[in-house]
Amino acid sequence: MAGADERMLLTTPFHSRVAAACETNCWGNWKGYTTPNSYIDVELEYFAIRSTTGVFDLSPMGKYRVTGPDAEAYLNRLITRDVSKIREKRVGYTVWCDDEGQVLDDGTIFHLGPNDYRICAYARAIDWLLWSAEGFDVCVEEETQNVAALAVQGPTSCAALMAMGLSGLDALKPFGIEYFDFEGEQLMVSRTGFTGDLGYELWIAPEKAEDLWDRLFAAGAPHIIKPFGMEALEMARIETGFIQAGVDFIPAEETIRQGRSRSPFELGLDWLVDLNKPVFNGRKALLDEKSRGSRYRFAILDVAGNKPANNSFILKNGKQVGVVTSAAWCPTAKTNVALAQLEMPHGAIGEELVAEIYYQRELHWTKVNAPCKVLESPVFDPPRRRQTPALPY
Amino acid sequence: MKKYDAIVIGAGHNGLTNGAYLAKAGLDVAVLERNSYIGGATVSRELYEGWTYSNCSYVCSLLRPELVRDLELPRHGLQVVPYGGGVTFMRNGDYYGNFYDHERQYREMARHSKRDANAYERYTADVMKQTRLIRPFLLKTPPDPTSLKLRDLKDLMEYGKSFMDLGEAGLIDALKFWTKSVGDFLDEYFESDVIKAHLGGTGVIGTALGVYSPGTAYVLLHHYMGDVDGNVGSWGFARGGMGSVAEALAKSFQGFGGEIICDADVDQIIVRNGKARGVALKNGTELYADTVVSNLDPKRTFLDVMDEKDLPGEVIKKAQNFKIRGSSGKLNIALDGLPSFTGLDQGSPLMLGDYHFSDSLPRIERAYDDWKDGTWSKDPYVDVLIPTQTDPTMAPPGKHMMTVFVQYCPPKVHGNDWTAEDKAGFEKSVIDQIAAHSPDFKDLILHCETRTPKEIEAEVGLTEGNIFQGELTFDQLLFNRPFPGYAQYRGPVKGMYMCGSGTHPGGGVMAAPGANAAREILRDLRKPNTVPEGYADD
Numbered sequence: 001m002a003g004a005d006e007r008m009l010l011t012t013p014f015h016s017r018v019a020a021a022c023e024t025n026c027w028g029n030w031k032g033y034t035t036p037n038s039y040i041d042v043e044l045e046y047f048a049i050r051s052t053t054g055v056f057d058l059s060p061m062g063k064y065r066v067t068g069p070d071a072e073a074y075l076n077r078l079i080t081r082d083v084s085k086i087r088e089k090r091v092g093y094t095v096w097c098d099d100e101g102q103v104l105d106d107g108t109i110f111h112l113g114p115n116d117y118r119i120c121a122y123a124r125a126i127d128w129l130l131w132s133a134e135g136f137d138v139c140v141e142e143e144t145q146n147v148a149a150l151a152v153q154g155p156t157s158c159a160a161l162m163a164m165g166l167s168g169l170d171a172l173k174p175f176g177i178e179y180f181d182f183e184g185e186q187l188m189v190s191r192t193g194f195t196g197d198l199g200y201e202l203w204i205a206p207e208k209a210e211d212l213w214d215r216l217f218a219a220g221a222p223h224i225i226k227p228f229g230m231e232a233l234e235m236a237r238i239e240t241g242f243i244q245a246g247v248d249f250i251p252a253e254e255t256i257r258q259g260r261s262r263s264p265f266e267l268g269l270d271w272l273v274d275l276n277k278p279v280f281n282g283r284k285a286l287l288d289e290k291s292r293g294s295r296y297r298f299a300i301l302d303v304a305g306n307k308p309a310n311n312s313f314i315l316k317n318g319k320q321v322g323v324v325t326s327a328a329w330c331p332t333a334k335t336n337v338a339l340a341q342l343e344m345p346h347g348a349i350g351e352e353l354v355a356e357i358y359y360q361r362e363l364h365w366t367k368v369n370a371p372c373k374v375l376e377s378p379v380f381d382p383p384r385r386r387q388t389p390a391l392p393y
Numbered sequence: 394m395k396k397y398d399a400i401v402i403g404a405g406h407n408g409l410t411n412g413a414y415l416a417k418a419g420l421d422v423a424v425l426e427r428n429s430y431i432g433g434a435t436v437s438r439e440l441y442e443g444w445t446y447s448n449c450s451y452v453c454s455l456l457r458p459e460l461v462r463d464l465e466l467p468r469h470g471l472q473v474v475p476y477g478g479g480v481t482f483m484r485n486g487d488y489y490g491n492f493y494d495h496e497r498q499y500r501e502m503a504r505h506s507k508r509d510a511n512a513y514e515r516y517t518a519d520v521m522k523q524t525r526l527i528r529p530f531l532l533k534t535p536p537d538p539t540s541l542k543l544r545d546l547k548d549l550m551e552y553g554k555s556f557m558d559l560g561e562a563g564l565i566d567a568l569k570f571w572t573k574s575v576g577d578f579l580d581e582y583f584e585s586d587v588i589k590a591h592l593g594g595t596g597v598i599g600t601a602l603g604v605y606s607p608g609t610a611y612v613l614l615h616h617y618m619g620d621v622d623g624n625v626g627s628w629g630f631a632r633g634g635m636g637s638v639a640e641a642l643a644k645s646f647q648g649f650g651g652e653i654i655c656d657a658d659v660d661q662i663i664v665r666n667g668k669a670r671g672v673a674l675k676n677g678t679e680l681y682a683d684t685v686v687s688n689l690d691p692k693r694t695f696l697d698v699m700d701e702k703d704l705p706g707e708v709i710k711k712a713q714n715f716k717i718r719g720s721s722g723k724l725n726i727a728l729d730g731l732p733s734f735t736g737l738d739q740g741s742p743l744m745l746g747d748y749h750f751s752d753s754l755p756r757i758e759r760a761y762d763d764w765k766d767g768t769w770s771k772d773p774y775v776d777v778l779i780p781t782q783t784d785p786t787m788a789p790p791g792k793h794m795m796t797v798f799v800q801y802c803p804p805k806v807h808g809n810d811w812t813a814e815d816k817a818g819f820e821k822s823v824i825d826q827i828a829a830h831s832p833d834f835k836d837l838i839l840h841c842e843t844r845t846p847k848e849i850e851a852e853v854g855l856t857e858g859n860i861f862q863g864e865l866t867f868d869q870l871l872f873n874r875p876f877p878g879y880a881q882y883r884g885p886v887k888g889m890y891m892c893g894s895g896t897h898p899g900g901g902v903m904a905a906p907g908a909n910a911a912r913e914i915l916r917d918l919r920k921p922n923t924v925p926e927g928y929a930d931d
Contacts, residue, residue: 050474051785156785306458332472333467334462393785
């Protein structure tokens with residue numbers, strides 16, 4: 001990637017444009033890359049995602065290419081889903097587990113072509129990917145630096161991208177992939193994202209990154225396009241109930257203390273586990289867990305009042321039965337939401353619990369016991385997210 | 394004819410909120426609307442193809458978040474999007490900008506006065522102290538200080554305690570705030586004319602008073618006590634225009650089984666044996682209910698749709714004396730593109746907010762002088778926004794909609810009805826003022842809806858076009874709103890109630906009056922309360 005100064009964090013191929021737009025000059029570290037926490041104002045950026053179009057530089061996302069005759073068989077061994085169901089030019093959300101059935105990471109698998117896949121992951125994964133490849137005729141390579149990527153998310157995102165010349169994009173279904181020509185280079189567009197809204201991700205060679213940014217923002221201007229940083233993304237993903245590795249669970253390989261990792265069942269990801277597959281990493285342990293019962297349950301909580309329940313203990317009849325891993329006041333759903341890990345058998349839909357919330361005002365700490373309720377579904381899930389053809393706003 | 398449990402007159406945001414909470418309690422409720430569309434002053438209309446106007450109210454902050462969440466308005470399509478920015482253009486070509494970011498705001502203020510930039514921190518803390526005093530009482534019925542009922546006494550104690558908790562200095566500030574002029578109040582903090590003018594304008598919005606008239610400091614506070622997602626004092630746009638507030642409330646109301654009847658112009662509230670029995674429409678239809686709720690302003694309620702014979706003479710007199718003077722006008726403009734403003738980059742975040750062209754308090758005071766003289770301000774105080782920079786739904790891509798709120802505009806011109814020439818003159822004074830700072834503005838105008846108090850009254854029904862359903866001065870607030878003895882939403886006739894902005898806590902698209910009134914009605918009907926409590930403000 002651009003920015004070869006090894007003394008500092010690396011910069012992404014969009015850095016010149018990102019830095020120019022980053023008025024708050026407030027930066028964070030994402031897997032070794034310097035990344036804006038915010039550009040202008042977190043709330044306004046959040047509302048770009050929810051009301052117009054927000055653009056997020058996701059180049060630091062770990063990307064791994066899997067090719068070769070055994071690619072599908074290899075991936076079927078690696079992940080919990082049935083890979084044969086992810087057809088060509090389709091994307092699938094998935095998790096992968098260690099042999100104990102504990103989640104190593106969640107991510108997406110892009111079926112690019114015959115025997116050709118890309119895995120996008122939060123954690124650095126090459127060691128596990130190569131280890132799992134033993135005996136398969138596949139080639140696994142990290143390509144994080146070879147691909148620049150932008151997330152273009154929000155209700156006017158399709159209109160903005162079509163204004164940039166991506167004709168026919170409105171017909172692309174959720175989790176679909178389409179290829180376009182961009183100044184002689186291939187531009188891959190997937191209808192994917194981490195915001196729970198209508199949105200796309202753009203994948204291109206790093207040399208074309210700056211041109212892509214410029215053309216996108218010029219064409220998108222009438223559709224109100226703005227860049228957004230990590231903090232706005234965090235609000236959006238909590239509102240839509242997406243878990244974040246390293247926050248809502250710890251990748252199993254990074255845990256030190258016994259029992260701190262989680263299985264897919266414990267993260268509410270049962271639907272990603274296909275136990276009908278004869279062999280995959282963690283299958284035996286997950287079968288055992290299925291019959292034995294899980295230790296924890298993932299829950300989305302609707303918390304009374306307007307104090308976000310960050311780091312709260314969850315109580316039932318005064319006894320601690322869980323903890324909040326992520327919490328936010330959701331500005332579109334106008335609801336106070338918390339993602340929580342609850343000890344079984346707690347967490348059934350509709351169960352009423354209490355969040356012990358501590359908050360500070362002018363050095364004065366206050367505790368509230370806020371009633372909360374386990375929700376059946378995320379508080380933000382608009383029809384436009386799935387509607388095809390995509391709407392102009 | 395069908396008999397309802399309750400009839401609410403007026404499908405504005407308070408009428409719909411009131412109806413929703415009554416219907417939620419299981420009552421069979423009809424909300425009547427005289428127009429063919431709902432919304433009252435919370436309305437969006439397409440008067441020029443492809444453009445949606447927020448014809449009356451145009452920004453959102455005071456709408457109680459507790460009600461939004463409880464009535465599931467987001468699920469019913471409401472999204473309130475905050476906007477940053479704001480700028481006052483100066484006659485010397487400079488401007489004062491209101492940055493969303495605290496540090497940039499400090500530097501911009503310091504550019505005009507370093508001392509003011511620092512004083513702003515003290516100002517903000519003082520204003521926030523006062524909003525903290527008021528906000529907890531927005532979703533509460535004001536206690537009657539002359540009553541010896543246990544409930545009133547308890548509530549009064551709570552008020553008293555809140556005041557005492559402010560401490561001596563805070564208490565003095567509170568009294569200042571409720572009685573002072575916004576000009577005098579700002580003079581205590583700031584020296585820069587433009588900073589004072591930028592902050593002080595909200596003290597006269599919708600109010601037939603000048604920036605140096607006592608009582609206007611409260612009007613400023615009224616504009617500060619709302620919030621967008623907990624950011625007290627922030628304002629936002631309802632995506633799709635203010636009509637989406639009414640639309641979402643309507644869906645919530647209908648979800649509880651409520652019925653909305655449009656083109657139902659109420660002629661009179663039927664009273665028999667001292668009890669409300671229903672309403673008679675102008676088309677001759679009668680609809681019956683033992684509970685009749687008026688969302689109309691106090692004058693219209695008591696002097697128009699009620700028979701004076703049914704009312705105590707005291708109420709008629711109070712209604713006659715109720716202050717609801719018209720002082721505001723509005724221009725809604727379809728633009729062919731984004732206008733440029735002298736001295737400001739088009740991409741400046743300041744452009745996302747409100748623009749003003751009055752760069753000193755005396756200029757705003759002189760605008761008031763014109764109104765007192767019986768005419769529109771020749772150099773008005775305007776509150777201009779271009780919401781289409783934030784909201785992609787109100788105009789075609791690349792095109793824009795401008796809303797211009799104008800202070801001052803009289804209900805009559807020198808005592809005579811508005812003529813077409815008067816209206817054109819009013820429109821010209823506003824457009825010329827904007828054009829003086831925006832060279833391409835006039836060329837971009839595709840369509841303009843101009844509304845004087847006459848049009849606002851004719852369409853929305855607000856007496857004299859007063860946007861708050863009655864002025865927000867201390868003699869008409871809390872237990873005095875709309876008038877003493879009738880501040881707990883109950884009318885002088887059994888079964889008759891008031892739920893409009895003419896009741897506590899007043900106007901500004903809060904929906905609190907409608908909810909508070911529902912709570913009192915349900916109490917009288919011995920039904921369980923469906924109205925949520927306010928959030929603790931700490």
